[in-house]
Ligand code: KG4
């Protein structure tokens with residue numbers, strides 16, 4: 001079964017054709033990063049306009065690369081929540097038009113469910129139930145993946161998402177937006193013990209995360225030394241920050257795995273590309289004899305393949321949308 005997956009929730013216009021939820025026949029991603037970089041972050045209005053310009057050719061190219069026509073497609077899957085409302089609307093409207101004109105079923109996909117599904121592409125042997133840490137620019141969740149379409153969120157961020165924290169720290173250190181990958185590169189040349197940074201204390205749920213205190217600590221350290229005319233070593237700060245955030249994520253994930261009894265673990269989302277996060281969680285999983293699944297780097301960030309893959313499982317579970325489908329800016333994974 002071939003599913004066409006469309007993703008436009010933030011600043012990537014993406015389309016992909018995936019067969020049986022695992023074989024990627026094409027995966028086209030048009031990134032708008034160069035334009036948003038000028039403003040130090042995603043400008044929603046610009047994002048919507050670029051999606052509208054790009055979605056036609058991105059979809060055409062995805063079909064061509066997969067060597068198929070709309071006729072060969074069994075269903076159209078689209079990200080409808082959560083994300084930037086104007087950006088989501090472009091994908092949703094386009095997918096509705098496509099599904100109606102080609103007389104194909106329309107499958108609404110939750111963006112975070114899509115990130116989780118990226119691991120089914122890289123590791124078709126992975127099967128629920130398992131525990132997944134989803135860390136992206138907009139979300140940080142510890143999720144029990146009960147089945148391919150059923151989730152229980154056991155921890156979430158109280159403030160910034162992990163990727164947002166990477167990007168804000170990167171900006172403070174003078175790196176371009178989005179700075180996660182620059183921190184990752186710089187950290188390789190730095191001393192991760194150079195700065196001692198705070199671990200958050202979250203009251204209430206022991207699985208919830210918080211990154212604003214860590215972000216503020218880095219900003220204060222950098223600004224204080226600037227005021228004293230002392231140059232801070234960017235590589236050392238990047239390494240210390242990355243180690244701290246990797247430790248925080250890993251500690252919460254391991255705590256959840258112990259208390260909920262999971263020995264199969266996955267990580268997903270843009271920040272799952274981070275080498276420090278991958279290494280820390282891999283080392284901890286090895287120590288405990290857990291099975292760990294990490295997506296290939298090309299499926300960590302936003303892409304259409306993860307939406308087509310999740311669309312396959314949503315299709316099998318009977319999820320369908322009609323022409324009244326709307327975009328939704330915020331929607332819990334548990335309310336699908
Ligand atoms: O999943 P994603 O593409 O978009 C959202 O759904 O938000 O995640 C984007 C986030 C950005 O914050 C970006 O800086 C971060 O993922 N990111 C990284 C790395 N590559 C991307 N963060 C740390 N290290 C990386 N190598």
Ligand code: ZN
Nearest residue numbers: 115136301302
């Ligand atoms: Zn995403």
